[in-house]
Amino acid sequence: MKSTDVLIVGGGASGIMAALSAAECNADVTIVEHNDMLGRKILSTGNGKCNFTNMKMGVEYYRGSNPAFVASALSSFSEKDTIEFFKKLGIYSKNKNGYMYPYSESAASVVTCLAEAVRAKGIHVYLNENISDIRVDNGFVVTLSKREICARRIIFATGLLAGRKCGCDGSAFQYIENFGHTFIDIVPALVHLKSEDSFLKSLAGNRAEIKLKLYENDNPVFEDRGEALFLENGLSGIVSFQASRFVSYALKKGSKVFVTLDFVPDLSLDDIRVLFESDNAYKSAKNALIGIVSEKIAECIVKRALINIDTLCADLRKKEIDKIIELLQGFKVNITGTRSFEDSQVAAGGVNTDEICPExxxxxxxxxxxxxxxxxxxxGMCGGYNLQWAWSSGYVAGKSAAKDD
Ligand SMILES: Cc1cc2nc3c(=O)[nH]c(=O)nc-3n(C[C@H](O)[C@H](O)[C@H](O)COP(=O)(O)OP(=O)(O)OC[C@H]3O[C@@H](n4cnc5c(N)ncnc54)[C@H](O)[C@@H]3O)c2cc1C
Incomplete structure (x- = not known):
């Protein structure tokens, strides 16, 4: 039977980092990955460009039952360490408003350099391998389809269920539960929001910089500013993605969920009201708005206020102007769901942090x-935070697992 110091189940971002940091401490390291390559999911990150970290880093960019859990790992392996780590691999960084990418803007280059580093460190890699049993016997005895491996330490780095075509199918969960660990409910996050709102259809394909507020049973639970992309049957764009994990959990509880969209977050009530006053009396209600929102959005708002789009400002009643302003600042959209794990960039939930030592x-x-x-x-939030968590937690797990008793 082959034996190894540290066996890592899952050869994604965190598994590769764990392997490299364990090997750095002179441990004999083995990765078992059921895909035919390491790092498949990394290829899809950042639209193929791999947003691998962010210069604005901290606990506040993370979610979970106990977000403070990330603090220790982030300080052991920070965003600056990530940049330095990649630089050593020959991957220089490109900073786009704090979002860090490889200078080549190629996620494939990241995967190639990581895989080469794994090979150079003499890490054993078993691809296309599935676990069929793990038992504790003077360490861990792991049964694969073609061999058994005895490992002193074992690191699970299998991801959850997001991006299933990249290999995250939950097949390792049973072994983790057999060890007595529990999972917090797993839901899609960083994913499109679904809505049947008929007005959204008229905006499909349009983008806008908005402030989005999310309500669960009429209580505000989240707000953020950013770009929204309107879809036939929902909302996409960073701001919707950021809200999605809260939507997933709220709908799972059976709560009523809606968002309000403020299309003019920097304008005051007076700024908007003046657009309908005497200087603009000759304009149509729609054209009064086209200096502050796109024509499509202006048309949608006027129609939703049940006003004919050609009505002149001079003919608008105060009540009608109030309705237009209300919609500009708080366009309500009922949310019926999120897209599935297939489309989600990450999954929220996972192994209970109460059961893991953060250091x-x-x-x-x-x-x-x-x-x-x-x-x-x-x-993590959208913007390189999930990969940073993979690097930081992988680094700490690898280093700790490689330590002698
Ligand atoms: C389309 C998309 C775009 C993204 N863009 C970004 C981005 O730009 N920036 C960012 O920070 N984050 C991004 N993310 C999120 C980020 O990719 C993940 O959070 C990160 O890859 C998680 O790393 P991980 O090692 O925990 O899991 P994964 O990278 O998912 O790796 C887990 C590995 O374990 C393997 N595995 C699972 N079960 C088993 C088993 N039973 N036996 C053997 N192997 C197993 C899987 O095949 C997989 O290779 C994106 C995600 C997606 C899907």
């Missing part, structure tokens, strides 16, 4: 068992 990523239940990456009940 080492070691299980508090089974000594020698570690976790890394998205598998843990932590999800």
């Amino acid at each position: 080492s990523m070691e299980s508090k239940i089974v000594p020698g068992l570690y976790f890394a990456g998205e598998l843990i009940d932590i999800d």
Whole structure:
């Protein structure tokens, strides 16, 4: 039977980082990955450009039952460490408003350089391999389809269920639960919001910089500013993605969910009201708005206020102007769901952080068992935070698992 110091299940971002950091401490390291390559999901990140970290970093960019769990790992391996790590691999960074990409803007280059580093460190890699059993016997004995491996330590870095075509199918969950670990409900996050609102259809394909407020049973639970993309049957764009994990959990509880869209977050009531006053009396209600929102949005708002789009400002009643302003600043859209894990960039939920030591990523239940990456009940906001979590948690798990008893 082959034996290894550290066996890593899952060869994605966090698994590769765990392997490299364990190997750095002179451990014999093995990765088991059921895809035919390492790092498949990384290829799709940042629209193929790989937004691998963000210069604005901190606990506040993370969600989960206990977001503070990330603090220790982020300080052990920070965004600056990530940039330095990639620089050593020959990947220089490109800074786009704090969002960091490889200078080549190629996610494939990241995967190639990581895979080469794995090879150079002499890390054993078993691809196209599935686990069929894990038992504790003087370490861990892991049965694969073609071999058994005895490992002193084991790191689960299998991700959750997001981007299933990249290999995240939940097939390792049973082994983790067999060790006595529990999972916080897993839901899609960083994903499109679904809505049957008929007015959205008229805006499909349009983008706007908005402030979005999310309400659960009429209580505000989240707000953010950013770009929204209107779809035939929902909302996309960064601002909708950021809201999506809250939507997923609220709908799972059976709550009523809606968002309000402020199309003019920088304008005051007076700024808007003046557009309908005497200087503009000759304009149509729609054209009074086209200096502050796109023509499509102006038309949609006037129609939703039940006003004919050709009505002149001079003929608008105060009540009608109030309605237009209300819609500009708080266009309500009922949300019926999110798209599935297939389309989501991450999954929220995962292995309960109460059961993991944040300084080492070691299980508090089974000594020698570690976790890394998205598998843990932590999800980051859009902008490089999820990969940074994968690098930081992977680094800590690998280093801790490689330590001698
Ligand atoms: C389309 C898309 C775009 C994204 N863009 C960004 C971005 O620009 N910036 C950012 O920060 N984040 C982005 N993310 C999120 C980011 O990619 C993930 O959070 C990150 O890859 C998680 O790393 P991980 O190692 O935890 O899991 P993964 O990268 O998902 O790796 C898990 C690995 O485990 C393997 N595996 C699973 N089960 C088993 C098993 N039983 N046996 C063996 N192997 C197994 C899987 O095949 C997979 O290779 C994006 C995600 C997607 C889907």
